[in-house]
Amino acid sequence: MGPVLRVLIRALSSWAILVAVGAFWTIGSPAYGQGGAQVPVQGNNTPATARATAPFDPTGYWVSVITQNWRLRMVPPRKGDYLGIPISVAGKKVADQWDLARDEASNDRCASYGPPTIMNQPTRLHISWQDDSTLRIDTDYGTQTRVFSFGQPPIQRKRTRQGTSVAVWEARRGRGAMTARYLTVTTANMLPGYLRKNGVPYGEQATLTEYFDIFSEPQGAMIMVVTAVLTDPVYLEHPYIVASQFKKEADGSKWDPTACSARW
Amino acid sequence: MWRVTGIAIVTFALTSVSMRSQGLGVPEGLDLSGSWVARNFTDALGNPPAMEPTPVDFLGIPLSEAGRAAALSTSPSQISMPERMCDFYPPTYIVLGPAGLKIWPESELRTGATTAWIVSGWTAYAPFPIFMDGRPHPSKYAPHPKTGFTTGTWVDDVLTTSTTHMEVGILRRNLAPSSDLATMTTRFSRHGDTLTVTARIDDPVNLTEPFYLTRTFVLGKTPLNPASWPCTVGDEGVPKGVVPHYLPGQNPFLDEVTRLYGIPVEAVLGGSETMYPEFRRKIREKYVRPEPCVAKGGTRAGECGRPGLYPPVN
Numbered sequence: 001m002g003p004v005l006r007v008l009i010r011a012l013s014s015w016a017i018l019v020a021v022g023a024f025w026t027i028g029s030p031a032y033g034q035g036g037a038q039v040p041v042q043g044n045n046t047p048a049t050a051r052a053t054a055p056f057d058p059t060g061y062w063v064s065v066i067t068q069n070w071r072l073r074m075v076p077p078r079k080g081d082y083l084g085i086p087i088s089v090a091g092k093k094v095a096d097q098w099d100l101a102r103d104e105a106s107n108d109r110c111a112s113y114g115p116p117t118i119m120n121q122p123t124r125l126h127i128s129w130q131d132d133s134t135l136r137i138d139t140d141y142g143t144q145t146r147v148f149s150f151g152q153p154p155i156q157r158k159r160t161r162q163g164t165s166v167a168v169w170e171a172r173r174g175r176g177a178m179t180a181r182y183l184t185v186t187t188a189n190m191l192p193g194y195l196r197k198n199g200v201p202y203g204e205q206a207t208l209t210e211y212f213d214i215f216s217e218p219q220g221a222m223i224m225v226v227t228a229v230l231t232d233p234v235y236l237e238h239p240y241i242v243a244s245q246f247k248k249e250a251d252g253s254k255w256d257p258t259a260c261s262a263r264w
Numbered sequence: 265m266w267r268v269t270g271i272a273i274v275t276f277a278l279t280s281v282s283m284r285s286q287g288l289g290v291p292e293g294l295d296l297s298g299s300w301v302a303r304n305f306t307d308a309l310g311n312p313p314a315m316e317p318t319p320v321d322f323l324g325i326p327l328s329e330a331g332r333a334a335a336l337s338t339s340p341s342q343i344s345m346p347e348r349m350c351d352f353y354p355p356t357y358i359v360l361g362p363a364g365l366k367i368w369p370e371s372e373l374r375t376g377a378t379t380a381w382i383v384s385g386w387t388a389y390a391p392f393p394i395f396m397d398g399r400p401h402p403s404k405y406a407p408h409p410k411t412g413f414t415t416g417t418w419v420d421d422v423l424t425t426s427t428t429h430m431e432v433g434i435l436r437r438n439l440a441p442s443s444d445l446a447t448m449t450t451r452f453s454r455h456g457d458t459l460t461v462t463a464r465i466d467d468p469v470n471l472t473e474p475f476y477l478t479r480t481f482v483l484g485k486t487p488l489n490p491a492s493w494p495c496t497v498g499d500e501g502v503p504k505g506v507v508p509h510y511l512p513g514q515n516p517f518l519d520e521v522t523r524l525y526g527i528p529v530e531a532v533l534g535g536s537e538t539m540y541p542e543f544r545r546k547i548r549e550k551y552v553r554p555e556p557c558v559a560k561g562g563t564r565a566g567e568c569g570r571p572g573l574y575p576p577v578n
Contacts, residue, residue: 055420063540063541064540065476065539066324066539066540066541067325067539068306068307068309068324068477068478069306069307069308069309070309070324071309071323071525071527072309074323074531074543074544075525075526075527075544075547075551075553076553078525078553078554078555078556078557079557080556080557080558080568081557081569082568082569083308083309083314083567083569083573084304084305084306084309084569085305085308085569086305086574087569087570091571123541140541141541172421172422172455173294173421176421177421179420180420180421180422182453211453211455211460213422213451213453213460215422215451215462217464223462223476225451225453225462225478227453227455227460227478229458237571237572237576238574238577240305241303241305241306241458241480241482242305242480243306243478243479243480244478245462245476245478247476254542256542264544264548
């Protein structure tokens with residue numbers, strides 16, 4: 001065998017090693033055939049939309065199931081009740097000055113209907129796709145609307161009650177299957193508000209991260225659990241983590257829109 | 265030489281694929297092992313640093329008539345009975361109790377497969393295994409051990425478990441009871457370093473609907489003790505042989521939540537309708553917002569909350 005041929009064979013052997021190792025990791029990977037971590041594409045080679053790649057169908061009507069912290073959620077708690085909130089000294093100072101009459105006289109009675117608390121209230125949700133990359137949640141409690149943008153959200157120069165929410169389908173692990181994803185929503189740019197109807201505050205610097213899980217139950221029932229992590233460097237000592245449970249309803253027949261109320 | 269190299273490559277590739285197909289690759293699901301620190305904000309009223317829930321507080325529990333009767337006849341002082349002081353709760357306590365979770369896998373060392381996850385971390389229940397090896401649940405006539413019997417599967421990277429064969433337990437820490445026919449389906453859903461545990465408790469005796477409870481945990485660095493600490497029976501004021509209880513219609517705490525928090529008794533006694541938003545309409549005119557909470561003399565410790573009450577995770 002001539003020297004040129006030897007070099008050629010060596011080169012081919014190296015390529016064969018690379019090909020074999022590549023095939024092993026591809027075929028042996030748990031994500032093989034399940035979409036893996038790759039960005040899904042449609043038939044025309046454009047990236048699939050958030051709606052097309054949804055690992056579950058969140059749309060429809062959902063009702064909150066309140067089995068925990070009942071007297072702090074179903075009825076307005078008394079002034080000065082901060083139990084279950086890692087309130088800071090600054091937060092307590094603000095909460096201790098809360099005045100129901102002042103809130104009722106105000107034009108804005110929706111301070112306790114912002115993202116850090118609305119999902120934990122006794123509400124029904126109507127979830128729908130506003131477009132292929134925007135998920136919308138309406139609440140009948142206080143008649144609020146939250147908008148979750150997949151990708152770049154619209155530019156919002158002023159703070160709003162519901163803030164700006166960016167959504168992503170997130171894998172639980174790097175190479176997890178598409179069906180094993182959950183919805184993560186990050187919200188900022190909110191107006192200051194209340195965590196409870198007794199004036200426990202959150203401030204402008206607060207940011208909220210929410211994880212949405214949906215689980216199938218017997219007889220076709222569905223439940224949704226929203227785990228919310230609120231950070232507020234001013235009014236909280238640590239992240240405030242609270243979970244809310246919802247049950248899917250067949251239709252909107254129990255939808256009962258109410259106005260914001262400072263008292264009830 | 266190139267022939268030898270080629271044969272080695274093919275052998276390596278085939279062996280690797282074969283090993284993976286035999287379960288020798290990455291174990292299924294996620295790694296849940298670690299010390300998960302409880303963040304008791306979702307159920308702050310039922311757990312420390314708050315006091316125990318008041319004896320008759322069944323708000324949001326879908327109690328049946330039988331369940332309500334059993335709950336009203338039960339005195340929380342039963343946990344001070346010498347015969348029960350060192351007893352364990354069933355595994356439902358992981359979503360009812362105050363503590364963190366210590367979770368670790370048991371592996372089959374030949375294949376590396378996870379045969380069980382063990383859940384522990386507190387004195388009040390025995391460490392219990394979640395069997396992942398596909399074994400069936402025992403016969404319904406089989407004994408009910410302290411640990412119950414739990415099997416698990418991964419559903420879209422969420423550990424989904426089924427617990428049966430539990431002893432009589434509780435639905436809330438005021439000892440509202442669950443029966444030995446209760447079952448529990450639990451989801452361990454990990455989002456980075458946050459763990460959400462959602463349980464559905466079914467009890468054909470004491471509940472009319474599934475009872476959902478969710479708790480959240482954060483992965484900590486300080487290890488939790490996986491053992492159930494030794495317990496010594498002491499005198500907590502209940503003599504041996506006495507079972508504290510209330511006869512029908514004689515529970516003295518029936519109006520305590522109404523007195524303290526202005527909530528009408530029809531809500532306090534629970535039932536499935538108390539779980540849903542429309543129940544508020546029923547009590548709107550009856551609810552009386554209580555006087556401001558002032559944390560000083562005469563107020564129970566931890567009742568109002570305050571800065572520094574919840575320690576950071578470390």
